[in-house]
Amino acid sequence: MSESLRYIQAVNAALTWALDSRTDTVYFGEDVALPGGPFGATKGLHKRFGSDRIFDTPISETGFLGMALGAAMTGLRPIAEIMYADFSFVAMDQIVNQIATIHYSSAGRWKAPLVIRMQQGYSPGACAQHSHSPEAYFAHTAGLRVALPATPDDAYQMLRTAVVSDDPVVVAEARMLYPTRGPVRTDAPVEEIGGARVVRPGADVTVVAWSRMVSAALDAAETLAADGVDVEVVDLRWLNPLDFDTVAASVARTGRLVVAHEANLTGGFGAEIAARAAAECFADLRAPVARVAAPDVPMPAAPALQAVVVPEAATVVDAVRRTVRA
Amino acid sequence: MGLPDDYRLMARIRRFEERLAALKDAGEIPGSIHLCNGQEAIPVGASRALRDGDFVTATYRGHGWAVARGVDLAGLFAEMMGRDSALCGGRAASPYLSDPGRWFVGENSIVGAGVPIATGAALTAQRTGSGAVSVVSIGDGAMNQGNVHEALNMAAVLDLPLVLVVENNVYSEMSRISDMVRVKQLAERAPAYGVPGRVVDGNDPAAVHEAVAEAVERAREGSGPSIVEAMTERLVGHYSGDAQHYRPAGEIAAARQREPLARVRAAADAELTARLDAIDAEVAAEIEAAVTAARAVPYPDPATAKEHVYV
Numbered sequence A: 001m002s003e004s005l006r007y008i009q010a011v012n013a014a015l016t017w018a019l020d021s022r023t024d025t026v027y028f029g030e031d032v033a034l035p036g037g038p039f040g041a042t043k044g045l046h047k048r049f050g051s052d053r054i055f056d057t058p059i060s061e062t063g064f065l066g067m068a069l070g071a072a073m074t075g076l077r078p079i080a081e082i083m084y085a086d087f088s089f090v091a092m093d094q095i096v097n098q099i100a101t102i103h104y105s106s107a108g109r110w111k112a113p114l115v116i117r118m119q120q121g122y123s124p125g126a127c128a129q130h131s132h133s134p135e136a137y138f139a140h141t142a143g144l145r146v147a148l149p150a151t152p153d154d155a156y157q158m159l160r161t162a163v164v165s166d167d168p169v170v171v172a173e174a175r176m177l178y179p180t181r182g183p184v185r186t187d188a189p190v191e192e193i194g195g196a197r198v199v200r201p202g203a204d205v206t207v208v209a210w211s212r213m214v215s216a217a218l219d220a221a222e223t224l225a226a227d228g229v230d231v232e233v234v235d236l237r238w239l240n241p242l243d244f245d246t247v248a249a250s251v252a253r254t255g256r257l258v259v260a261h262e263a264n265l266t267g268g269f270g271a272e273i274a275a276r277a278a279a280e281c282f283a284d285l286r287a288p289v290a291r292v293a294a295p296d297v298p299m300p301a302a303p304a305l306q307a308v309v310v311p312e313a314a315t316v317v318d319a320v321r322r323t324v325r326a
Numbered sequence B: 001m002g003l004p005d006d007y008r009l010m011a012r013i014r015r016f017e018e019r020l021a022a023l024k025d026a027g028e029i030p031g032s033i034h035l036c037n038g039q040e041a042i043p044v045g046a047s048r049a050l051r052d053g054d055f056v057t058a059t060y061r062g063h064g065w066a067v068a069r070g071v072d073l074a075g076l077f078a079e080m081m082g083r084d085s086a087l088c089g090g091r092a093a094s095p096y097l098s099d100p101g102r103w104f105v106g107e108n109s110i111v112g113a114g115v116p117i118a119t120g121a122a123l124t125a126q127r128t129g130s131g132a133v134s135v136v137s138i139g140d141g142a143m144n145q146g147n148v149h150e151a152l153n154m155a156a157v158l159d160l161p162l163v164l165v166v167e168n169n170v171y172s173e174m175s176r177i178s179d180m181v182r183v184k185q186l187a188e189r190a191p192a193y194g195v196p197g198r199v200v201d202g203n204d205p206a207a208v209h210e211a212v213a214e215a216v217e218r219a220r221e222g223s224g225p226s227i228v229e230a231m232t233e234r235l236v237g238h239y240s241g242d243a244q245h246y247r248p249a250g251e252i253a254a255a256r257q258r259e260p261l262a263r264v265r266a267a268a269d270a271e272l273t274a275r276l277d278a279i280d281a282e283v284a285a286e287i288e289a290a291v292t293a294a295r296a297v298p299y300p301d302p303a304t305a306k307e308h309v310y311v
């Protein structure tokens, strides 16, 4: 069975599933319970599940992510919401030094089965402090799983996978995708963690993208098809665990690779994909790997500046053309 | 300085915010805006205790502080319109703008983050012996942010000239402060830092002025930080698109009776009312002129997008 849902409704459906099917889950964050979340992700959940299962926290990100860890270590399965990914930086110690490391540093004797749910990326007019795409920080941190759902269906499936994972998972949604609608398989079994997906087959060039840039890549592919360039689009979905095999298999078919993300170029996760391709796909590559990313600037608020900073479909088109010509 | 002066400044802020909301509705403001309608008496009363050279740090709800400290009105509008303003070149917009020329350390859109930064400005004032003070405004909810605690304690042990103004509008976004703390007043935390704390009527600029002036004097003398908690209410949503379904029926209507401008109006006789009407008309013209000037500011040149990342 599949239902047509908006991305944000798919998140709500996954959270409903989590609170309903697992009695060890608790959900907390700012404005999530009574108000139903600043974007409506938790609408109706407090009414249905009550304050024992879902509650509002003070504006204390370090405090409540640390609380999530302690609760996870001792028997609960917390899902903690960071309202904007930018605010995760306030709580970076708990994420990097604590949540990510306890399993390893206890030789597996402690587990941290928790989810940090957040949404990321720019929106028109949003300032530098509300526009970060911090996935590379999390992917750089050993011990964290990192999910970036690009469609309503993945918003549902990947969040459920995150909830049942016994590793800590950062689920970073894209605010700009919240209004998008698509079919959601609400009766599908919970998927295994990880797995990239070829979302558009093509013969000439592989574009690897995640989050908002998947739809940009698909739009770019349409434009390029008119020019006779056949683009294969891979939605990476999970940065950890990383399914590089799917990327490598695609590059083996196309011989060309473009990686596209919204985050800044330098040290972005695209660099990791490019490095892996250089190491593992060298013989298949017929052109240098190209990266599509924001330039290395804090996000400006003015749309006139955002227009040249934020990568869009046209940026992907340019990169593919350069790659195909090379 | 007296009643009409405070009124004029409060009216300027109110008109600024109302005009901004209209510009937002008309599609001239790209990002979200957080208005301070109802809270004007706080920046106005506090700023009257300050002089040039004193630092002010605020939040995304800080337009009132910018206006009260004399930041150029046209520049503020232009910045929020995403234009190449002389303030921040369109890079900061409504929640993060600043103006070093007016010692406005700036707004901040990370809750609580301004307090340690303002503590640093207080450190500069202390170490340079400039005699300046550093005033920082935050909301009630920000008092639960860890860095606020760290900064306050540091300011206390270093005897820094810091004045923390907590604008308690009883909500943080959609949550009530009474659900987020177990103390009745946030100023009750002051003794825990070993600093003075006071609660004042934040809708009365004279009461705010008196309390902040006392804290400023103490800071200038080298006796360290203080907390002033100003009780107030938001007349509008948390941000531009907030439907405020979480607010009980009648709450905003009641707040409209208590808000600072209505209060002055309610107590005014016919003669004062005529003066206030004249002030309103002057302020409206001044704001309109600022909007016109702002509209003449060009949008930033995309070729400059990478400028200013580094010195």
Ligand SMILES: Cc1ncc(C[n+]2csc(CCOP(=O)(O)OP(=O)(O)O)c2C)c(N)n1
Pocket (backbone or CB within 6 Å): A030, A059, A061, A083, A087, A090, B059, B061, B109, B110, B111, B112, B138, B139, B140, B141, B142, B143, B167, B169, B171, B172, B173, B238
């Ligand atoms: C670190 C951080 N966490 C969460 C937010 C989201 N947020 C923005 S304003 C706000 C409420 C702040 O309430 P309060 O401090 O009372 O100030 P007010 O908005 O009422 O002026 C929240 C939670 C943020 N900007 N920064």
Ligand SMILES: [Mg+2]
Pocket (backbone or CB within 6 Å): B139, B140, B141, B167, B168, B169, B170, B171, B172, B173
């Ligand atoms: Mg508040």
